[in-house]
Amino acid sequence: MTSQAGAGPRQSSTRREPISYEAAPPRVRAVYDDIMQTRGVNWVNNFWKVLAHDPVTLERLWQNVKQVMAAGALDPLAKEIAYIAVSVTNGCGYCIASHTASARGKGLTPQQLSELVAVIGLANETNRLATAYNVPVDNEYL
Amino acid sequence: MTSQAGAGPRQSSTRREPISYEAAPPRVRAVYDDIMQTRGVNWVNNFWKVLAHDPVTLERLWQNVKQVMAAGALDPLAKEIAYIAVSVTNGCGYCIASHTASARGKGLTPQQLSELVAVIGLANETNRLATAYNVPVDNEYL
Amino acid sequence: MTSQAGAGPRQSSTRREPISYEAAPPRVRAVYDDIMQTRGVNWVNNFWKVLAHDPVTLERLWQNVKQVMAAGALDPLAKEIAYIAVSVTNGCGYCIASHTASARGKGLTPQQLSELVAVIGLANETNRLATAYNVPVDNEYL
Amino acid sequence: MTSQAGAGPRQSSTRREPISYEAAPPRVRAVYDDIMQTRGVNWVNNFWKVLAHDPVTLERLWQNVKQVMAAGALDPLAKEIAYIAVSVTNGCGYCIASHTASARGKGLTPQQLSELVAVIGLANETNRLATAYNVPVDNEYL
Amino acid sequence: MTSQAGAGPRQSSTRREPISYEAAPPRVRAVYDDIMQTRGVNWVNNFWKVLAHDPVTLERLWQNVKQVMAAGALDPLAKEIAYIAVSVTNGCGYCIASHTASARGKGLTPQQLSELVAVIGLANETNRLATAYNVPVDNEYL
Amino acid sequence: MTSQAGAGPRQSSTRREPISYEAAPPRVRAVYDDIMQTRGVNWVNNFWKVLAHDPVTLERLWQNVKQVMAAGALDPLAKEIAYIAVSVTNGCGYCIASHTASARGKGLTPQQLSELVAVIGLANETNRLATAYNVPVDNEYL
Numbered sequence: 087m088t089s090q091a092g093a094g095p096r097q098s099s100t101r102r103e104p105i106s107y108e109a110a111p112p113r114v115r116a117v118y119d120d121i122m123q124t125r126g127v128n129w130v131n132n133f134w135k136v137l138a139h140d141p142v143t144l145e146r147l148w149q150n151v152k153q154v155m156a157a158g159a160l161d162p163l164a165k166e167i168a169y170i171a172v173s174v175t176n177g178c179g180y181c182i183a184s185h186t187a188s189a190r191g192k193g194l195t196p197q198q199l200s201e202l203v204a205v206i207g208l209a210n211e212t213n214r215l216a217t218a219y220n221v222p223v224d225n226e227y228l
Numbered sequence: 229m230t231s232q233a234g235a236g237p238r239q240s241s242t243r244r245e246p247i248s249y250e251a252a253p254p255r256v257r258a259v260y261d262d263i264m265q266t267r268g269v270n271w272v273n274n275f276w277k278v279l280a281h282d283p284v285t286l287e288r289l290w291q292n293v294k295q296v297m298a299a300g301a302l303d304p305l306a307k308e309i310a311y312i313a314v315s316v317t318n319g320c321g322y323c324i325a326s327h328t329a330s331a332r333g334k335g336l337t338p339q340q341l342s343e344l345v346a347v348i349g350l351a352n353e354t355n356r357l358a359t360a361y362n363v364p365v366d367n368e369y370l
Numbered sequence: 371m372t373s374q375a376g377a378g379p380r381q382s383s384t385r386r387e388p389i390s391y392e393a394a395p396p397r398v399r400a401v402y403d404d405i406m407q408t409r410g411v412n413w414v415n416n417f418w419k420v421l422a423h424d425p426v427t428l429e430r431l432w433q434n435v436k437q438v439m440a441a442g443a444l445d446p447l448a449k450e451i452a453y454i455a456v457s458v459t460n461g462c463g464y465c466i467a468s469h470t471a472s473a474r475g476k477g478l479t480p481q482q483l484s485e486l487v488a489v490i491g492l493a494n495e496t497n498r499l500a501t502a503y504n505v506p507v508d509n510e511y512l
Numbered sequence: 513m514t515s516q517a518g519a520g521p522r523q524s525s526t527r528r529e530p531i532s533y534e535a536a537p538p539r540v541r542a543v544y545d546d547i548m549q550t551r552g553v554n555w556v557n558n559f560w561k562v563l564a565h566d567p568v569t570l571e572r573l574w575q576n577v578k579q580v581m582a583a584g585a586l587d588p589l590a591k592e593i594a595y596i597a598v599s600v601t602n603g604c605g606y607c608i609a610s611h612t613a614s615a616r617g618k619g620l621t622p623q624q625l626s627e628l629v630a631v632i633g634l635a636n637e638t639n640r641l642a643t644a645y646n647v648p649v650d651n652e653y654l
Numbered sequence: 655m656t657s658q659a660g661a662g663p664r665q666s667s668t669r670r671e672p673i674s675y676e677a678a679p680p681r682v683r684a685v686y687d688d689i690m691q692t693r694g695v696n697w698v699n700n701f702w703k704v705l706a707h708d709p710v711t712l713e714r715l716w717q718n719v720k721q722v723m724a725a726g727a728l729d730p731l732a733k734e735i736a737y738i739a740v741s742v743t744n745g746c747g748y749c750i751a752s753h754t755a756s757a758r759g760k761g762l763t764p765q766q767l768s769e770l771v772a773v774i775g776l777a778n779e780t781n782r783l784a785t786a787y788n789v790p791v792d793n794e795y796l
Numbered sequence: 797m798t799s800q801a802g803a804g805p806r807q808s809s810t811r812r813e814p815i816s817y818e819a820a821p822p823r824v825r826a827v828y829d830d831i832m833q834t835r836g837v838n839w840v841n842n843f844w845k846v847l848a849h850d851p852v853t854l855e856r857l858w859q860n861v862k863q864v865m866a867a868g869a870l871d872p873l874a875k876e877i878a879y880i881a882v883s884v885t886n887g888c889g890y891c892i893a894s895h896t897a898s899a900r901g902k903g904l905t906p907q908q909l910s911e912l913v914a915v916i917g918l919a920n921e922t923n924r925l926a927t928a929y930n931v932p933v934d935n936e937y938l
Contacts, residue, residue: 100612100625101362129368133354136361140626146437147354153430154350159339164309165347167302171313172351174786177603177887180358181351182786183369186810197301199810200850203786205307208296209314209323211779212275212289216322218742218750218771219278220243226271227325242754242767282768288863295856316644319461319745324644328384341384342424345644353637360600360608360629385646413652417638420645431638438634443623448593449631451586455597456635458928461745464642465635466928467653470668481585483668484708487928489591492580493598493607495921496559496573500606502884502892502913503562504527510555511609526896526909566910572721579714603887669930697936701922704929715922722918727907728877733915735874739881740919748926749919751937765869773875776864777882777891780843780857784890787846788811794839795893 104135114138117148124152131184163192167202174206246277256280259290266294273326305334309344316348388419398422401432408436415468447476451486458490530561540564543574550578557610589618593628600632672703682706685716692720699752731760735770742774814845824848827858834862841894873902877912884916 107118107130117138118130137144155165166189173181186199194202249260249272259280260272279286297307308331315323328341336344391402391414401422402414421428439449450473457465470483478486533544533556543564544556563570581591592615599607612625620628675686675698685706686698705712723733734757741749754767762770817828817840827848828840847854865875876899883891896909904912 100360100608101364104364131366131368132363133358136363137357139622140630142437143357143626143630146434146630147357150350150430150434151354153426154343154346158343159337160309160343160347164306165343167306167310168313168344168347169351171310172317172348173355174782175314175317176352176355177785178355178358179785179788180363180365181355182788182810183365185351187369195301196849200853201296201300201302201307202310203783204296204850204853204856205302205310206314206786207779207782208292209311209327210318210782211775212293213315213318213320213323214742214775214778215279215289215771216275216320217745217747218242218774220747220750221274221278221322222243222246223322223325224273226273227329242750281764282772284863285768285772288772288860292856292860295852316640319643321643321646324384324646338423342427345641346424346427346430348644349637349640352640353633356600356633356636357629359603359605360632362605362608384644385648388648415650415652416647417642420647421641427641431641434634435638438627438630442627443621444593444627444631448590449627451590452593452597452628452631453635455594456601456632457639458924459598459601460636460639461927462639462642463927463930464647464649465639466668466930467649469635471653479585480707484711485580485584485586485591486594487925488580488708488711488714489586489594490598490928491921491924492576493595493611494602494924495917496577497599497602497604497607498884498917498920499563499569499573499913500559500604501887501889502526502916504889504892505558505562505606506527506530507606507609508557510557511613526892565906566914568721569910569914572718572914576714576718579710668928669932672932699934699936700931701926704931705925711925715925718918719922722911722914726911727905728911728915732874732877733911735870736877736881736912736915737919739878740885740916741923743882743885744920744923746923746926748931748933749923751933753919755937763869769864769868769870769875770878772864773870773878774882776860777879777895778886780861781883781886781888781891783847783853783857784843784888786810789842789846789890790811790814791890791893792841794841795897 102136102139104132105138106135110138111141113141114144117141117144120152121148133180133184163189163194166192166194170202171206171209174203175210244278244281246274247280248277252280253283255283256286259283259286262294263290275322275326305331305336308334308336312344313348313351316345317352386420386423388416389422390419394422395425397425398428401425401428404436405432417464417468447473447478450476450478454486455490455493458487459494528562528565530558531564532561536564537567539567540570543567543570546578547574559606559610589615589620592618592620596628597632597635600629601636670704670707672700673706674703678706679709681709682712685709685712688720689716701748701752731757731762734760734762738770739774739777742771743778812846812849814842815848816845820848821851823851824854827851827854830862831858843890843894873899873904876902876904880912881916881919884913885920 105114107115110118118134121130121134122128134144134148137147155162155169166185169185170182170189173185186194189199247256249257252260260276263272263276264270276286276290279289297304297311308327311327312324312331315327328336331341389398391399394402402418405414405418406412418428418432421431439446439453450469453469454466454473457469470478473483531540533541536544544560547556547560548554560570560574563573581588581595592611595611596608596615599611612620615625673682675683678686686702689698689702690696702712702716705715723730723737734753737753738750738757741753754762757767815824817825820828828844831840831844832838844854844858847857865872865879876895879895880892880899883895896904899909
């Protein structure tokens, strides 16, 4: 680490370089186009550009995300809230960054984010208390 | 396990019996009363009845839950959604049961629950992909 | 828990009853048929019968599993080995049971299972040591 | 962070500097020698060089890794696959980097790695679905 | 689950029956004897009786536990406290039960257990807050 | 990442700048003062300076930490040991750094830290073995 003056975090051996739109083959570009069109933006984030090394997974995952995160009975912001809660609990830095940005784009305010993080923290605490004491499920919840 | 005919799951040595309202000392009853009044119900779930063996923690946790889960910039159902997402990710059975019941009481429909679980599952998947490939955070998210 | 003589583990409020083939609507039966045909068996396990309450997710997940777990560059048994490693690490009892059964069907012997569990345990140990001491990634791994 | 111009990631207070072969006492060198001989390489990775501050643990862990990861009923590449699955699920960056390198040395191709990561992601998704719905274990798995 | 009247929790396909002292081969008995002698008790808990199906792992793990959990610079009760903290965080019911019993045998009082569980819960909460906000490590901790 | 010459780790979109004592409003300064007085130090670590963007949470969390981590039936060093065990298991780098520093301030020696990390690693291993084999809880633990 000390031998690379001025470098950012080191890349692990699993890191794959993001593939730009220009460098992407037609099959990958088709997914990028659909991502941009679905979201109404003119860029694609690195998650997809890294998956692009494996076009089968790129297509599969995008179809899943497109279907699952679309408006349904649950509104898109509620879905982003759940995504952030999972990502913080798992400690996935990239996912926290990208889905907080998405949530903000769908209207999440800084005050709402503060409250969300407080809920996530507290849930992680009470989860451990219920587990530690092996609390029996109430009849009312059956 | 085989020696207890007809028994349910065995109790671990950390399990503490829920303390009923009738058996509770005044300090504990005061918390139970506040829980029922705040929620507008006439019973207290086992989580609190188990914590009642340790009144200091009972009071502290209830004050936290009361403050954090109250309506704020984020509505109470959105907070329950985040709670469920954390509890499923951590695999806390009691917490999934109790907070799904709470969410239902605040209007979560079966179709919305299905969509929520789908989001939770997918987020756990994409979290691992981002981690595996060590995806660099986009400049757009900074 | 004590009030239900002879009962097994209590069902939480999120539990959904498995939907049998006979009770399933055509859309769900079509997935069940494809599962049985793909696997060359004459029954469907509860995971799918529970997802059947939400046919959209049932179809989506089955398409994912069918594609991802099929023979590819990695053989199907190696894929089951990875599945078991994830499931044990996450503590998912159902998943451990079902994928160990799948792996056994694909040739995993009891001795191999013993070795696999030993690797999973050891990896969880060394993961924590590397994290605790914040070990810098070697240049050789870049 | 801002005060260390050009620095890489900050070291936490638990980080211990890797101990080089030259600086290592005989007891530690003996382990380093065995690692290099067992693996047929001429260098030792930082995981061991950091553990070297605690020779008792260094010796114990190396004996465990040497025994568990050796060829047995399960081949060494299958063991690396399980190791990677655990490390990605736990989010251990160092472990992902080092065991992916090991797996590559034992023949894992980029296409196989893509498929492995896809399995790991999907297993993390279905684990949460089984947990969320508390799916009952099938009689066929008993 | 409903078809087994009066049954306890179902056994998954990975469950292995504990091997009693009487039924154990000499190699396994030798480990059982050492466990009982080291602990000054006249019985062996199921963890070891289940591992006994794989004598190599039984011997290896017992040697590890014997060495790591012995009195050292850190006293045995402090080691049990750390064990419980890990087990609660991972949600391992068996481990919580067994190590709480061990800790009690080494002097942990019910009041101390209450305080320990409170710390474990709070640490899980603050861990998520630090992760969510990506708090930079202070210079004072370097 | 490559475009920011000499930069440290990138900041995610959830990162909030620590608020210094000088820039803090009176309500926040009151908490900072109490932290410094309680600990007998003349600085406040970044965890609190980041939470300061949300004074309600800052006050609530500090009251919790102050109460839970104070000397009680369990001594403060034992509490830090539990905190470190949780933080390593969750992979929270900031928390490992800050609580290891706290523990050192309360007397934890490098040798004790080595033993603690060894226990944490081993507990994570045996947790997975108990889970994988679904070990039944002994009658002696009930």
